[in-house]
Amino acid sequence: MEIKDLAGLSQPLTRLIEVISNGIGAVSRPYLIRRNADAKAYEVRTISSALINIADQHHLPVVFKDGEFEIWQKPDDQTLTLQAPSNEDRANSRSNYQERKRQRNIENITSVAAADLLAQSSVPDQKPDEDWVSRFFNSAQDVSSQQMQELWGRILSGEIKKPGSYSLKTLDFVKNLTKADATLLENMAKLAINYQGSSFIVAADAGWLRTYREIYPGHHFALGELGAMYPTELGLETFRESSVQEELFTSGNLILAAQRGKIATKVDLAIWKFTKIGQEVLQLIAVEGDEAYLEKVGGFYIARNGTATMGRILEYLPTGQIRYQPLREITPA
Secondary structure: OOOOOOOOOOHHHHHHHHHHHHHHHHOOOOOOEEEEEEOOHHHHHHHHHHHHHHHHHHOOOEEEEOOEEEEEEOOOOOOOOOOOOOHHHHHHHHHHHHHHHHHHHHHHHHHHHHHHHOOOOOOOOOOOOHHHHHHHHHHHOOOOOHHHHHHHHHHHHHHHHOOOOOOHHHHHHHHOOOHHHHHHHHHHHOOOEEEOOEEEEEOOOHHHHHHHHOOOHHHHHHHHHHOOEOOOOEEEEEOOOOOOOEEEEEEOOEEEEEEOOOOOOOEEEEEEEEOHHHHHHHOOOOOOOOHHHHHHHHHHHHOOOOEEEEEEEEEEOOOOOEEEEEEEEOOOO
């Protein structure tokens, strides 16, 4: 489905509406329709009281919110059935309630995506894959917690901004995340360093991570079980080639530039590396960068007769280079 010329809406928001329109086909449509009614305060109190009594006695869901009441009516006759419900009616009531809950979940998630797209002026011509959209809405409809809805909303907006950012495997991964898993991922993401297409946490000083950031090897193991990290500690070789004079590491809006100086041999760093799925999920988490942590990483190069400078990232250039403002040179501890 293609939607054109929606008055007053930016291209990204128009694309969001197109995606939602395509995706709703992957979600069971509610059997009930919603009727909103505005009323004066006295009328609202009176009518709401009566409706609540009906809801209690006859299993009819009614919602009162922000000065409006929402009545869910059957579309065929638009009347409330007040006789005692049969077993079939009660089953339908439960089913309809579940469908309305799913619809509300989708509305909350898409509102997060819309808010994230407000700052966008354009989106690529390429649209999210139809299979991806179907899988997304099938999974997102059952997400009820606000924390996880925020995550799913950012997935949707990210896929609209850059189709192909999140694989079907990542959707399945996020679908099975608990709130505790998501919190752990967010905490670990604060220390994620990016280097030549890989993301990892430098684990060379486990004591520092434990004492100053409350990050333990068990956290690495937990993310390994989830599939967000490789389960074993790995080694990263830097300054492997004699021609390399500088190694660049980024984290959030910070950059660490390690210069060879008098380093004569390669420098090995112990790391906890994120998997491809883990890297995709990292894109969903806003990270400012941890200056003390990057300073600690820079210290490994200084201890081997190199130098290191910390800076603030200004721009990623099309050539792959990074323009940054130097903040300070890291000194020996």
